[in-house]
Amino acid sequence: MKRGLVIGKFMPLHKGHLALIHFATGHCDELIVSMSYTPHDPIPAALRFSWLQALCQDNPAIKPNIVIDDFDDESLPLLQRTKVWSTFILKTYPPIDVLFSSEAYGEPFAINLGATYIPFDPPRTQVPISATAIRQHPFRYWEYIPLIVRPYFVKKICIYGPESTGKSTLTQRLAAHYQTEFVPEVAREIITSNDFTVDDIIRIGHAQHARIEQKLQTANKLLFCDTDIITTQLYSNHYLQVVPEILYDLERQVSYECYFLLDIDVPWVADDLRDLGHQREQMFTVFRQALEQRDIPYVLVRGTYAEREATIRQEIDRLLAEG
Numbered sequence: 001m002k003r004g005l006v007i008g009k010f011m012p013l014h015k016g017h018l019a020l021i022h023f024a025t026g027h028c029d030e031l032i033v034s035m036s037y038t039p040h041d042p043i044p045a046a047l048r049f050s051w052l053q054a055l056c057q058d059n060p061a062i063k064p065n066i067v068i069d070d071f072d073d074e075s076l077p078l079l080q081r082t083k084v085w086s087t088f089i090l091k092t093y094p095p096i097d098v099l100f101s102s103e104a105y106g107e108p109f110a111i112n113l114g115a116t117y118i119p120f121d122p123p124r125t126q127v128p129i130s131a132t133a134i135r136q137h138p139f140r141y142w143e144y145i146p147l148i149v150r151p152y153f154v155k156k157i158c159i160y161g162p163e164s165t166g167k168s169t170l171t172q173r174l175a176a177h178y179q180t181e182f183v184p185e186v187a188r189e190i191i192t193s194n195d196f197t198v199d200d201i202i203r204i205g206h207a208q209h210a211r212i213e214q215k216l217q218t219a220n221k222l223l224f225c226d227t228d229i230i231t232t233q234l235y236s237n238h239y240l241q242v243v244p245e246i247l248y249d250l251e252r253q254v255s256y257e258c259y260f261l262l263d264i265d266v267p268w269v270a271d272d273l274r275d276l277g278h279q280r281e282q283m284f285t286v287f288r289q290a291l292e293q294r295d296i297p298y299v300l301v302r303g304t305y306a307e308r309e310a311t312i313r314q315e316i317d318r319l320l321a322e323g
Contacts, residue, residue, distance in 0.1 A: 004028030004098040005089070005115070009069075010035050011043050012152065013051045014134055015144045016102075016127035021062065023120045024100040031062050031100075032093055036069040042135065043152065051149050067092060079108045086112035137323030139221050151216040155319065156223045156254065159312075160231065160291075160298070161262035162283040163276055164269045166305050170262075171226040173309060178316065180220040183211050185227045187235075194275055198244055201236045205229055205247045212254060222316065229254065230290050238276075238286075257319065259298035260312050261288060266305065 004024050010017055024031050035052055037045035049066045056062040071088045073081060082105055089096065090113070099110040102120045110117030121127070129144040138145065138153035145153065159167045159174075168185060175182035186207045191200055208229060215223055229251040233243045264280045276283055291298050299315055301308045 001030060002028045002097045003094060004031045004100055005034065005093070005096045005113075006031065006100050007034045007036065007085075007089075009037065009041070009131070010048050010052055011041060011131050012134060012149050013048060013055065013146065014127075014129055014131060014141075014149070015146060016124065016129045017131075018055060018146065019127050020100060020102060020120045021056065024098075024118075025059060025061055027100070027118055028098050029061065032096070033062060033064045034089070034093070035064065035066045036072075037066065038069050047152065051146070054148055055146060065093070078105055079112070081105075082109035083112045085109060089113060139320055140323040142221060151219070154216050154219045154221060154223050155257035156212070156216075156225055157316065158225050158228045158256040158259045159262065160228060160259050160287065162264065162280065162287050164266070164280075165262035165264060166266060166308060167226050167262060169305070170309060170312065171224045174312060174316070175222075175224045177313065178220070178222050178224075180222045180224070181215040181218055182224040183208070183215050183226060185231075186211050187227075187232065192272070194239055196239070198236075198240060198242060201232060201240065202244050202246055205232050205244070205250050208232065209250045209254065221320070225256070228256065230294075231287075234286055234290060238283075258315065259291060259296055260301050260315075261291065261298045262308065263300060263302040265302050266308075 004027065006021055006024050008017060021031065021033060033052060033056065035049055037048070045066065049064065052064045056064050071084055073084060076084065086109060096113050096115045098116045098118055099106060099113060100118050100120055101109070102122050102124060106119055107117050127144065129141055134141050134145060142150070157174075159171045161167060171182045171184070187204045190204050190207060208227075212223070212225065229247055233247045233251070236243050236247065264284045268280065299311070301311050303311070
């Protein structure tokens, strides 16, 4: 049996890596794909390895493995450096017959392993991408990111503010314009009046969080969110004079690329849940202070509904251009 080896950090796993792995499987009977990590990597190791496992699971000849990189010495010349690698590999895995790589380290690494070296597209003409380029500008290289990896790079946008400022309509219009998903204010699916309980608030918090996770899977670069967990906290405090601790836990689990705070300079529109029209200025202050107390930057959005949309789209276009 001929055993092959591919190594990498896969930070993130991209279509160039998958092309290399596919190429390698055609030249060996078993392929070890060894992912190395350190505790300080910018993308969590467990997440990266889950991507690797998921994208290799249909081929039993591919054997994903994860190892901590506590042995590398970047100060060494490449031949000596790969000697250190080979010592680790030989202790960790069964004998390797073939090494596959598109990197400069491939040939000296194979020599130290005592393995045959088969390069794959060293100039990267077939899949012109690198993990570094994706980390720096994911939107520019979106087509090279596998579907399972894309949710990690989706930027969440929070449309935020008190009642009757146009959040829901704006969120849906923005999602349609940018051909992506949006998360509605899930509370409106759960309660029908403002006579609710702490248990209701907790259900709302969990449901809002779950909907974000769900929509991230199919979002196209951006995910527009109508309100956030901070909003749930503020209404819990206003109506019940208590904020369940779980809402703060859920808040810590989600971060937003941008907050757009909608001002109250549009007409009040009543509905079955809105009952704070007489406290608009007070509630706007509460919403703004909640961001400022957390040192969360925000863009204040004012004017007509059309002007509000134009303001937000200008900021989003800038964000997309930066990649």
